[in-house]
Amino acid sequence: MNKILIEGRRLRLRRANETDLPYIMTLQFAPENLKFIVPFDEDFQRSVMRSDGSEKLNVIIEELDGTPAGYFLLRGLDTPCAEFTHVIIGRKGLGYGREAMKLLLAWTFGTKKFHRVWIDCKEYNSIALHLYESLGFVREGCLREFLLTDGVWENLIVFGLLESEYSA
Numbered sequence: 245m246n247k248i249l250i251e252g253r254r255l256r257l258r259r260a261n262e263t264d265l266p267y268i269m270t271l272q273f274a275p276e277n278l279k280f281i282v283p284f285d286e287d288f289q290r291s292v293m294r295s296d297g298s299e300k301l302n303v304i305i306e307e308l309d310g311t312p313a314g315y316f317l318l319r320g321l322d323t324p325c326a327e328f329t330h331v332i333i334g335r336k337g338l339g340y341g342r343e344a345m346k347l348l349l350a351w352t353f354g355t356k357k358f359h360r361v362w363i364d365c366k367e368y369n370s371i372a373l374h375l376y377e378s379l380g381f382v383r384e385g386c387l388r389e390f391l392l393t394d395g396v397w398e399n400l401i402v403f404g405l406l407e408s409e410y411s412a
């Protein structure tokens with residue numbers, strides 16, 4: 245099933261299927277991405293793809309001709325508060341991250357009527373921090389020394405955006 249969530253000027257978001265698995269795994273394990281995320285394994289990805297999508301969705305970001313441009317995962321879809329996670333753009337620096345996040349916000353708030361969305365981000369991920377803050381996400385807190393990466397404890401910054409803030 246190639247279900248399209250939403251389409252924009254250059255990109256669309258569609259539900260991932262098992263033919264996307266190699267792309268998603270390659271993207272997650274590329275060194276320039278891996279340092280900023282904790283990858284999901286193939287079994288987990290497959291289980292999400294085979295689910296009914298009511299709680300979690302893995303999503304491919306693609307150009308309108310079908311060329312893949314990135315990936316992310318949504319969870320908490322069975323609650324009023326959706327989480328965006330593992331946002332990864334394969335073709336960086338083209339404004340695709342911003343465009344994909346805007347489409348995602350339009351889908352979560354405009355189409356699906358969520359009350360709140362949230363995302364976390366490593367404290368030193370300056371590009372992602374800038375992107376989320378510039379889209380209106382509010383820095384809500386810091387999960388101190390939350391992730392142990394190569395022997396170093398890392399802080400995670402939590403960002404949230406309410407539907408009322410998005411609408412305003």
Ligand SMILES: CC(C)(COP(=O)(O)OP(=O)(O)OC[C@H]1O[C@@H](n2cnc3c(N)ncnc32)[C@H](O)[C@@H]1OP(=O)(O)O)[C@@H](O)C(=O)NCCC(=O)NCCS
Nearest residue numbers: 277280331332333336337338339340341342364365372375
């Ligand atoms: C973070 C990420 C999703 C952003 O996607 P992107 O398509 O590269 O970003 P965009 O081109 O949309 O740019 C977004 C903003 O970041 C800025 N930016 C992009 N690349 C940059 C760079 N190398 N250095 C400094 N700023 C940069 C852009 O200028 C833009 O800000 P502006 O609109 O105010 O000018 C992408 O870089 C990525 O996949 N990173 C690795 C994985 C990751 O960190 N994911 C987030 C986990 S929380």
